[in-house]
Amino acid sequence: MATSATLAMAAKARELRAEGKDIIGLSLGEPDFTVPDFVKEAAIQAIKDDYHAYTPVDGYVELKNAIITKFKRDNDLVYTPSQIVVSTGAKQSIANLAQVLLNEGDEVLLPAPYWVSYSDIAKVAGGVPVPIDSGIESDFKVTPAALEAAITPRSKMLVYSSPCNPSGSVYSKEELRALADVLVKFPDIIVVSDEIYEHINFTDAHASMAQFEDMYDRTVTVNGVSKAYAMTGWRIGYIGGPEYIARACNKMQGQVTSGANCIAQRATIAALENPPSKIKYMVDAFKNRRKLVLDLLAEIPGIKTNEPEGAFYVFPDVSFYFGKTIQGVKIDNASDFALFLLDKANVATVTGEAFGSPDCIRISYAASEADITEAMKRIKTVLS
Ligand code: PMP
Ligand code: GLU
Numbered sequence: 330m331a332t333s334a335t336l337a338m339a340a341k342a343r344e345l346r347a348e349g350k351d352i353i354g355l356s357l358g359e360p361d362f363t364v365p366d367f368v369k370e371a372a373i374q375a376i377k378d379d380y381h382a383y384t385p386v387d388g389y390v391e392l393k394n395a396i397i398t399k400f401k402r403d404n405d406l407v408y409t410p411s412q413i414v415v416s417t418g419a420k421q422s423i424a425n426l427a428q429v430l431l432n433e434g435d436e437v438l439l440p441a442p443y444w445v446s447y448s449d450i451a452k453v454a455g456g457v458p459v460p461i462d463s464g465i466e467s468d469f470k471v472t473p474a475a476l477e478a479a480i481t482p483r484s485k486m487l488v489y490s491s492p493c494n495p496s497g498s499v500y501s502k503e504e505l506r507a508l509a510d511v512l513v514k515f516p517d518i519i520v521v522s523d524e525i526y527e528h529i530n531f532t533d534a535h536a537s538m539a540q541f542e543d544m545y546d547r548t549v550t551v552n553g554v555s556k557a558y559a560m561t562g563w564r565i566g567y568i569g570g571p572e573y574i575a576r577a578c579n580k581m582q583g584q585v586t587s588g589a590n591c592i593a594q595r596a597t598i599a600a601l602e603n604p605p606s607k608i609k610y611m612v613d614a615f616k617n618r619r620k621l622v623l624d625l626l627a628e629i630p631g632i633k634t635n636e637p638e639g640a641f642y643v644f645p646d647v648s649f650y651f652g653k654t655i656q657g658v659k660i661d662n663a664s665d666f667a668l669f670l671l672d673k674a675n676v677a678t679v680t681g682e683a684f685g686s687p688d689c690i691r692i693s694y695a696a697s698e699a700d701i702t703e704a705m706k707r708i709k710t711v712l713s
Contacts, residue, residue, distance in 0.1 A: 330449050334683030338667070342677035353696070353704040356677040358494060358641065360559040360695045362611050364596075368558060371599030375592045384588030387579045388415025388567065392594050395601040396567050403527070403605065404537045406550065408569040414578045415597075417589045419525050419553035419566030420446060421582070423488070426521055426549055426568070427454035429577035435485035440471040441685035442644060444494045444523065448685070456485070460685040465635050465646050469496035469686075473507045480515055487512070490523035492530050495684045495691040496644045497619075497637020502536035509541050519574070520548040525566070528557040528605050530639040531616050539569070546571055556640075557608055558600045563593040615641045618694040618701055625705035626692075629712055641695040644681065648688040655712065663690050674707040 338356035346352045387393070393413045400406040416422040423446070431437065433455040439447055441460040448458040461479045463471045476487075491500040500508075512518055522538040539548040553566030568578065582588075619636075622643055626632050631649030647666050653659075656673055660666050664680040667690050671677055681689030694701055 330453055333449070334445050335679055338677050338679050341671070345671075345675075350675055352671070352675050352677055353700050353707070354677045355692045355694070355696055355701070355704055356679050358556070358693050358695060359561050360556065360611060360641070361697060362559040362614075364559055364563070365600075365607065367603060367607070368560070368596050368600045372592050372596035375595035380591040380595055382591065384591050384594060386583040386588045387575070388413065388588060389594050389598075392598050392601075395598045396569065399601045400550070400569050404524075404535070404540065404550070406537060406539050406569060409572075411572050412569055412575050413567060414575050414582065415565065415567045415589050415594060416578075416582060417566070417586055418555065418564045419523065419551050420450075421586065422551050422553070422566045422568045422578070423447065423521065423523065424450050424453075425578040425581050426551075426574070427451050427456060427486070428581050429574065430486055430519055431456040432485075434483060436481060436483040438476070438479055438484055438487040438518070439685065440476070440487075440489045442469055442493070442495050442681065442689065443488070443685050444490055445679075445683045447488045451486075451488075457483070459484070462685075464686075464688075465633055468635050469493065469498045469644065470500060470504060471508075473511045476508055477511045480511075480518070484515065484518050486519050486521060488521040488523065490526065491536075492526035492637075492639025494526065494640050495642050495679070495681070495686075495689075496635075497640045497642050498635075499530055499532050499534075499638040500536065501534065502540075505536050505538055506541065509538065509544050513543055516547065518547070520544065521551060522548055523551045525551065525553050525556050526640040527552060528608060529612055529615055529641060531612075531619070532638045549574055554597050554600050557605070557611075559611065560593075560596075560600070563590070563596065565589055565593050565597045615694070618696075618698060619643070621698055622692065622694045622701050622705065625702065625709075629705075629709045631712070641693060643692050643694065644684075644686070644689045645692065646688045647690055650712070663687055666690055670708060670711070674704075674711045676704045676707055
């Protein structure tokens, strides 16, 4: 099992900073906003109300009800409480799913670029990751034909995120339908639709695979509050899906971590009961930063970008630099390139290799405009 490349890069940046280096961290997908006051107040109230005990393994009933209301309100998805499991972050939600669904040798289809942890979560559960390639020319989205070509009798799960980490690409309803048209021919494949960036979407249209009637019974929708509510450290994620899968996740979680943190669950009720318009100020800021980072990257020769439609990442193709020697450093691949930026420009990014796209690096723009501007200036200087 590999170390999480995103967390490893963030740790390295922290270490270098502690040594006195002026590192700008654009490696971690972590909003730089603070938690909205109405969420903080709910957490403070929960402490005052003496919430302290072990929680139900699959989450407080009140939180499950808030999740059910959210799924209906935002996604037109109907779930009952027995179809919902609250976990310690969406990462645990996905790990639970891999543990309960995969047997040794089962294949996990991963449209690439994919979020770094999917492949190792699958491997730990005995699964075999099967990346399905896509590139910048197709806006980093896979075609139905590529999906079909990757399916074998061992295919068990398809995991994707939309909006996508790391590419920012958003699958439209029509695009998802075209993928669903392939999947209906292979009824044993369970779809894990990771929608944690749902609200950080600049297209105003978010589609869920489970909205299709013929996919509902075999799709698990994953979401959480880390990204939209800037609650990364509060660790709450959740799923809605077929009851038999929810029951298995509940069982798994009950032996591994028990229910998620009581205070964070109470705070999440407040987060989800409020309309998404309450967090629009963050989405607007991300949209401005996307423009800023794309405008500045466009000034750097050899860096190719597409326009991401959501999340808070750009995923430039930097393969122009492969084989070149800059400031005495030979750059052969994206990992060399990311390390070069860290060493020479003091800017932390993440290699695309970790996401299954070896021509690219990921830049997170969940950072201040001042940091983004300075980081792009440094990158431009070292590359020129
Ligand atoms: N899915 C994706 C696509 C992510 O980027 C992240 C980021 N951490 C997660 C899941 C997990 O989120 P968390 O565990 O913080 O809820
Ligand atoms: N998901 C974020 C990222 O991709 C946070 C780090 C992690 O959990 O991997 O950077």
